[in-house]
Amino acid sequence: MKKKVVVGLSGGVDSSVSAYLLQQQGYEVIGLFMKNWHDDSVTISDECPWLDDSNDAMMVADKLGIPFQTVDLSEQYKERIVDYMFNEYERGRTPNPDVLCNREIKFDVFMKIALSLGAAYVATGHYCRKGEFEKDGETIYQLLSGKDNNKDQSYFLCQLTQDQLSKTLFPIGELQKSEVRRIAAEQELVTADKKDSQGLCFIGKVRLPEFLQQKLQPKEGVIVEIEADEDLYKTETPSFTNKKEELDFLSKKYEYTSKDGKVVGKHQGAHYFTKGQRKGLAVGGTPEPLFVIDTDVDENVIYTGQGKDHPGIYRRALFITNEEVHWVRKDLAIKADETLEVMARIRYRQPLQKAILHQTENGMYVVFEEPQASITEGQFVAWYDGEELLGSGVIS
Template sequence: MKKSTKRVVVGLSGGVDSSVAAYLLKKEGYEVIGMFMKNWHDESVTISNECPWMEDSTDAMLVAEKLGIPFQAIDLSEAYKERIVDYMFSEYKQGRTPNPDILCNREIKFDIFLKAAEKLNADFVATGHYCQKDTIQKKDKVVHRLLAGADPNKDQSYFLCQLNQEQLSKALFPIGHLQKSEVREIAKAQELVTAEKKDSQGLCFIGKVKLPDFLQQQLKPKRGDILMIPAESPVYQKKMVHVGEEQIEELQLPELESLCIPNTYSSDLGEKVGEHKGAHYYTIGQRKGLNVGGTGKPLFVIATDTQKNIIYTGLGEDHPGLLRSGLFVPSKDLHWIREDLRLEPSQQARFLARIRYRQPLTWATLHMKDKGCYILFDEPQRGIASGQFVAWYDGNETIGSGTIY
């Protein structure tokens, strides 16, 4: 009796990575369906020559035609607005720094899109992400592991750090074992129209967005003060800036909070050096767009207050306001890909961690408490911003993640 063929729906984005993913799956004998996700209709905030959706949709269709696989487009713009765009506006309004790509993977590609694929009786969904997956048996239970992509320059496991076991069980990452150069070679050999197409740098399935224009749809410009906080400000006096591994286990909750909760600034701590057009347009660590001259060293954003519409800045790359030894993730914002490795209150564990894509992994200690997880880095981290995601790893495996307080 002939073995039944597994059906997989590939999210064809119109880029080279998803194109090659579809080719490899077909080559392996899967029944492949290509599907393009249309997530955005408003062209006024995208840069027309940078990855417009119509061009992408056409390229995706041409790839499907070349590979001889069925193709369809699906309009997910309503769900995308509710789950991603509204979330972005809400976060920026509160002075936080969201990562829409991580949410897009959790809420759109591996939820809404996955459900659409299941209606087509698909066994799996596949994407062109540079990451890998394997499956192990642990105490009679199947556990799916999210692993880094083989290409260290393209590893995208960070963007998938909010996936759960159910989502991973349905996910395939066909190009995760390849280098980017190998992917392009395969595309050229198969004469795929996307072979030489440059990578999109924009929001998930939208294209490159002019972020200020995008935000101004709901968050209107509002003039406010730019204040400069001196490096010797008393707000930094009680902050350790380096925590060695030998000190970490001795820290009590008040010390953890001092190290991991963001600094609180007030207008009486600094001097006015300029004005801005809206505190919600700026993020921690930002240098460009302040338009303040005559300071000698460059100014960096170290905090924003969207309630009072104030931007706090520090002078120079070594300003203490840019560096923090730790961060805090409230319990409600903690996510474990490996539920079997979840820490309980009062437990500690050492993991590698990062707070942004392509940031080198660095050692950190997770302190689990009743209120959430305090994460202390061995070396101070630059530009930790509320709303970002921190992800932690065991070697090349992503173990969990959380939204930074």
């Protein structure tokens, strides 16, 4: 009996080649296209052509001679991703829909459908790898970064569990993107030259403020510029009586009020902006470009600073509540008062940074060796040991 694998065919080159490689390895392959989002009122022109994608996926399946069907997950998608996004933006946080889509849709809803079809595995076109070994009589699964450093997507899978990993295959994890395109061309797959999609359909292909305006009403507020030499950046490092005091100090955000700076412009809603953002402020005439250093959704104020070296952009540490700490490798989870040296990143494609995890009774602190730019609430921090992703958490 051949083992059955369901491949999430997205209509892109990566999942197409994944299906082909699995077929070559002797699996019985089924192609499934996920229809996640089709609200045309917020997409820009034809920039979200899910119909084209589904046709491309169907043509790939046809060429490979594998069964193909479309599943409509838009209801679950709206509930678990879109509503969550609105909720997070409303709270002044910046969610990462790509990480959530993997956790909630591809490796949960979609995986359950695949298993109900009798599949042993689900496969995706992610650039990452899976390892496994025995420890104390049980199999431990590892999430490893992809061999193509430029395309490594392990960060997007940072919320996966041992159970999900046990049923997942990543057929292109050992390959470079150029090799994937070459294989697609050799097999005359229609997706061979198709350019990569930008994450989720409506993120990046939809003007985010317009998308958010469906639920979050515009309301005018002020843009305040904080000078780099403002007194609040000159606080002396106090002496600490215990480690927790130091961790709290390092991870503490700067607290701003409108009196700390000068009003330089107006905006249509603080919840449309995120830390580190430069575009969309529409304030000119400053020697260096303005960056968002903080947003206050309660007072509806955006705080900005000039230049990417502005002290308001940087912080040494961040905090994750216990509910939001997630270990892919549960066997390596640290307990209260324990620490672990890791390499970590706070956004996709950021070069890995040296950091130390400090677990306390009420949550985990991640303290970086170097100050990090634009640590943003709602985003994910992921930590690694070498090329293995050990865990992650939502920045609070």
